[in-house]
Amino acid sequence: MLTQEPGFSRREFLKTSGALVVTFSLGNGAADAALNRRAAQAVGKTVALTEVDGFLAIGADGSVTVYSGKVDLGTGIRTAMTQIAAEELSVPLDKVEVIEGDTALTPDQGVTFGSLSIQIGGMQIRQAAATARAALMDEGARKLGLSRDDVIVRLGRVYSRIDGKNVEYGDLVGGKNFSLKVDPNATLKDPAGYTIVGKPVQRLDIPDKVTAKFTYMQDFKVPGMLHARVVRPAAVKASLLSFDDSAAKQVPGYVATVRKENFLAVLAKNEWAAIKASQSVKAQWSDWQGLPDKAKL
Numbered sequence: 001m002l003t004q005e006p007g008f009s010r011r012e013f014l015k016t017s018g019a020l021v022v023t024f025s026l027g028n029g030a031a032d033a034a035l036n037r038r039a040a041q042a043v044g045k046t047v048a049l050t051e052v053d054g055f056l057a058i059g060a061d062g063s064v065t066v067y068s069g070k071v072d073l074g075t076g077i078r079t080a081m082t083q084i085a086a087e088e089l090s091v092p093l094d095k096v097e098v099i100e101g102d103t104a105l106t107p108d109q110g111v112t113f114g115s116l117s118i119q120i121g122g123m124q125i126r127q128a129a130a131t132a133r134a135a136l137m138d139e140g141a142r143k144l145g146l147s148r149d150d151v152i153v154r155l156g157r158v159y160s161r162i163d164g165k166n167v168e169y170g171d172l173v174g175g176k177n178f179s180l181k182v183d184p185n186a187t188l189k190d191p192a193g194y195t196i197v198g199k200p201v202q203r204l205d206i207p208d209k210v211t212a213k214f215t216y217m218q219d220f221k222v223p224g225m226l227h228a229r230v231v232r233p234a235a236v237k238a239s240l241l242s243f244d245d246s247a248a249k250q251v252p253g254y255v256a257t258v259r260k261e262n263f264l265a266v267l268a269k270n271e272w273a274a275i276k277a278s279q280s281v282k283a284q285w286s287d288w289q290g291l292p293d294k295a296k297l
Contacts, residue, residue, distance in 0.1 A: 047107045052135075052178040054107045055128035056085070060174030062156045064089060064096045069109030070121040071101040072205060077117045079204045084122050087196040088129035088189055089136075091156040091169070130186040132178055139172045218271075226255055227271045229278035231264040238285040240264055247280040257281065 047067075048054045057065040066085045072078040078098050086096045099105055109121045133153060140158025141151045150161050159166040191198070208214040233240070245257040248266055253273030258265045264283060268274035 045105060047103075047105065049107045049109070049124065050181055052128045052132050052180045052182055055125050055182075056089075056132050056178070058132075058169050058173045060170045062091070062095060062168050062170035064091055064156075064169075066096060066098045066125060067102075067106040068098055068100045068121060068125065069106045070112045070117040073112060074205075075117070076203050076205070077112075077122075079201065080118055081122060081125060082204060083197050083199075083201065084118075084126050085129050087194055088126050089133055089156070089169075090153040090189075093196055093201060095156060124182075126188065127184060127186060128182045130188050131180055131183040134183070134186055135178060135180055136169055136172055140167050143167050143172065226267045226269065227274040228258075228265050228267050229274040231266065231278050231281050231283050233262075233283070233285040233288075235285070235288040235291065237290055238262075238288045241284045241286055243281055243283040245277075245281045247282070248277040251277040251280060253277075 046054050055067055057067075059065070064085060066081055068078075068081050070077055070081070078100060081098050082093060082096045085091075085098075086093045089096075107124075109124060110116070112121075137151055137153060137158055138148055140153075141148050144151065144158070144160050144165055144167060146160055146162070151158050152161055153159070156169050157166040158169075158172070205214065231243070240259070240262045243257070243259070243264060245266070248254055248257060251268070251273055253269040254277045255267040255269060258267060264281070266274055266277040266281060268277050
């Protein structure tokens with residue numbers, strides 16, 4: 001059920017970093033270090049929707065990392081995903097960290113819109129967590145010398161129903177993968193016994209948003225990152241006949257002009273340079289009058 005992670009051992013990684021997963025941060029070289037650590041995590045990590053390891057990892061300290069292909073666009077789904085995983089695994093909420101939308105680490109759960117993040121994405125994570133919980137109960141029972149029916153899970157530990165002896169999740173899977181397929185028939189927790197899902201908790205994203213620490217799209221930076229601006233036609237289906245980017249090339253920070261059929265854009269070293277360069281491009285488009293008369297809409 002549990003096998004050594006390929007490429008390098010998670011235990012070796014823990015010795016040097018002190019944590020299984022380090023979240024992305026910005027500024028003063030932190031971005032480079034975080035990206036390097038993310039790259040290390042991605043070695044041998046599956047992103048398959050059918051694998052428990054695609055969605056979950058448990059550190060040697062019992063912390064849980066959830067890998068979500070859905071991203072929080074302000075609707076609070078990071079908090080909801082954290083609640084779902086914590087509930088199904090029976091671990092404290094503050095022991096769960098969610099990584100969102102990192103294509104090297106998270107499964108492709110489709111686009112983020114409407115209610116599908118919870119309806120589909122959340123349920124995939126819930127099923128993976130239920131599969132993991134069953135495996136942890138089996139492993140914990142074996143380690144305690146008991147049958148599966150003689151153990152329960154609570155607060156990130158497998159407990160004996162008989163004498164209360166217990167073993168922590170981290171001691172069962174630290175340095176190992178689950179190496180399990182997500183079981184669509186895994187027994188889910190009875191909502192009647194929920195202590196986290198459906199209960200009021202503080203939104204995880206709010207503190208950083210009100211203290212200007214939150215990483216919005218316009219704040220996101222990676223080493224060597226370029227900015228782009230699309231040069232758009234006046235009509236939806238107009239064809240690009242020609243363009244002159246000689247003036248754009250004189251804008252400080254300009255890097256290149258990119259054309260692919262009717263797509264035209266400029267690349268620059270910063271956002272303002274991309275804006276100015278795109279405005280400097282002289283593009284000639286075909287005339288297309290296919291839109292209906294606005295007065296008749």
